[in-house]
Every structure is written in C-alpha cells, then in structure tokens.
Amino acid sequence: MRMLWWFFIFFLAAQMILIQFMAEEYLAGHHDKLPYYSAATGFVFVMGVLMYLYFRNVDDTKD
Amino acid sequence: MWKRIDQYLREQALNIKREKELDMNRRGFIAASLGLLGVLFLSSFPFTARAYRAVKQRQTPAYRIAGLDELQIGDSKPFQYPHDNEPALLIRLSDNQYRSYHIKCTHLGCPVFWDRDSGKMKCPCHHGFFNVEDGSVLAGPPQRALPAVKLDFRSNGIYAVGLMPIEGHEGV
Known part of the structure; x- marks a missing residue:
C-alpha cells in the first residue's frame, strides 16, 4: 500500500492539473478540446481503480 | 476548586479527543x-x-452562394454569411480554386475588396492588404487574418457551410 500511496499522489496531481487545464480551455472558448480532457480524467480514474484493486489483492495475499 | 480549574484549562489547551480522532x-x-x-x-x-x-x-445552415460556373476566373461575389450583418466574399482564383472570407477588415471593420489586378485583398480605409490564399495580413494596420468561410461544392452550386477557425482564436 505504501507504493500505491505514491501512485495516488501522482494521480491526484495529474487529475487536478487536467481539470485546471480543462477550465482554462473552457474559459478560452476552445470547446472542441474539452472532450479530450474529460476522457483523460476518466482514464486517470480508471487507472486509479485498477491500481487500487491490484494493490488490495497484493495486500490480502501478503496478509 | 483549583483542581477543577486546572482540569478545565487542560481540556482547553489539549483538546485532543482520542475517541473522536479521524481514523485516517x-x-x-x-x-x-x-x-x-x-x-x-x-x-x-x-x-x-x-x-x-x-x-x-x-x-449554421448551409447557404448557397453561387452556381458552379457562375463566376469567371478572377471574379468575386459578395454574400452575407452566417447572418445578414456579416458580409463575405467568394473569389474564384482558378478553374477549381475558390476562396471565401469575411470582408470586415480586422482593423476597424471597413469592407475589404478583392483587387484582381494586384491579386490581393485590400482595405480602402487604411490600406490594409490581405493574402487571398489564406486571409493573412500582408501589410497595413490590421493585426489579424480575415476569417475564412468553409466552402462545399455540391452538384447545384457552391455552398458556405461554416467558418474556419483562426489560429489561436478557435472558439472566438
């Protein structure tokens, strides 16, 4: 779980940067780029879920 | 008495309640x-x-500007797109090369016209010159290119179907 903690710190940072960029693109009126940012945040979320499940399995096995 | 005061002060100073601590x-x-x-x-x-x-x-809906062979090479035809207060120009450069731009000058809004002899688009008010190939500024006070109109060639004529995004001004 310690390694996963670092992964999650990275995911959180990436997600926040993506949301910030998305807000900037939205305010600039570049609407055609927004779905890509949305997909990117979805990707980070799915990666987070997979990572969590994997490390939880590893943890259970260790226990 | 002093014991109670001491206890009260301890509670205030050390207000850590172990039982309510968030289990994080x-x-x-x-x-x-x-x-x-x-x-x-x-x-x-x-x-x-x-x-x-x-x-x-x-x-915006498609707007029919002209027939396929209505314009001679080097001719131009004004039209309004997408609204009545947005004048644009269709220019035929060669057999199968057409260009179309909004003709409000990006400097102060004078109508730009196609000067066939010089092969440039001119603004008569302050002598701004635009490249007919891509609408970019060649000379004069304007700083931004003319917005281009997207064209669609159909069997019954040439249609304006939208506006091309300008580099750096996609959503504006």
Missing part, C-alpha cells in the same frame, strides 16, 4: 483519493455537455 490510515487516504478522482472525473461532464451545446448552437 494509508488505506483510508487512498480510498478517499480514489473517490476524489471519481468526483473530478464526473465534474468534467457539465463542461463537456455545455461545450457540445455551444458547438451545436454555433452550427
């Missing part, structure tokens, strides 16, 4: 951040939905 271990933190990742993902949906709506509203 590493696994709890990770679960919470997973939730936050999900919330951030969901929060991107309204942006996208709003953007799609804006794009949909901006879509």
Whole structure:
C-alpha cells in the first residue's frame, strides 16, 4: 500500500492539473478540446481503480 | 476548586479527543483519493455537455452562394454569411480554386475588396492588404487574418457551410 500511496499522489496531481487545464480551455472558448480532457480524467480514474484493486489483492495475499 | 480549574484549562489547551480522532490510515487516504478522482472525473461532464451545446448552437445552415460556373476566373461575389450583418466574399482564383472570407477588415471593420489586378485583398480605409490564399495580413494596420468561410461544392452550386477557425482564436 505504501507504493500505491505514491501512485495516488501522482494521480491526484495529474487529475487536478487536467481539470485546471480543462477550465482554462473552457474559459478560452476552445470547446472542441474539452472532450479530450474529460476522457483523460476518466482514464486517470480508471487507472486509479485498477491500481487500487491490484494493490488490495497484493495486500490480502501478503496478509 | 483549583483542581477543577486546572482540569478545565487542560481540556482547553489539549483538546485532543482520542475517541473522536479521524481514523485516517494509508488505506483510508487512498480510498478517499480514489473517490476524489471519481468526483473530478464526473465534474468534467457539465463542461463537456455545455461545450457540445455551444458547438451545436454555433452550427449554421448551409447557404448557397453561387452556381458552379457562375463566376469567371478572377471574379468575386459578395454574400452575407452566417447572418445578414456579416458580409463575405467568394473569389474564384482558378478553374477549381475558390476562396471565401469575411470582408470586415480586422482593423476597424471597413469592407475589404478583392483587387484582381494586384491579386490581393485590400482595405480602402487604411490600406490594409490581405493574402487571398489564406486571409493573412500582408501589410497595413490590421493585426489579424480575415476569417475564412468553409466552402462545399455540391452538384447545384457552391455552398458556405461554416467558418474556419483562426489560429489561436478557435472558439472566438
């Protein structure tokens, strides 16, 4: 779980940067780029879920 | 008496209540951040939905400008697109090369015209010159290119179907 903690710190940072960029693109009126940012945040979320499940399995096995 | 005061002061100074302390271990933190990742993902949906709506509203119907052989090479035809107060110009450069731009000068809004002899688009007010190939500024006070109109060649004529995004001004 310690390694996963670092992964999650990275995911959180990436997600926040993506949301910030998305807000900037939205305010600039570049609407055609927004779905890509949305997909990117979805990707980070799915990666987070997979990572969590994997490390939880590893943890259970260790226990 | 003094004992009670002392106890009260201790409670105020050391207000750590072990029984109410948040149980935040590493696994709890990770679960919470997973939730936050999900919330951030969901929060991107309204942006996208709003953007799609804006794009949909901006879509304009096709407008027939001219017939396929209506213009001779070097001729131009003015029209209004997408609204009546937005004048544009269709220019035929060669057999199968057409260009179309909004003709409000990007300097102060004078109507730009196609000067066939010089092969440039000219603004008569302050002598701005635009490249007919891509609408970019060649000379004069304007700083921005002319917005180009998207053309579609159909069997019954040439249609204006939208506006080309200008580099750096895509959504504006």
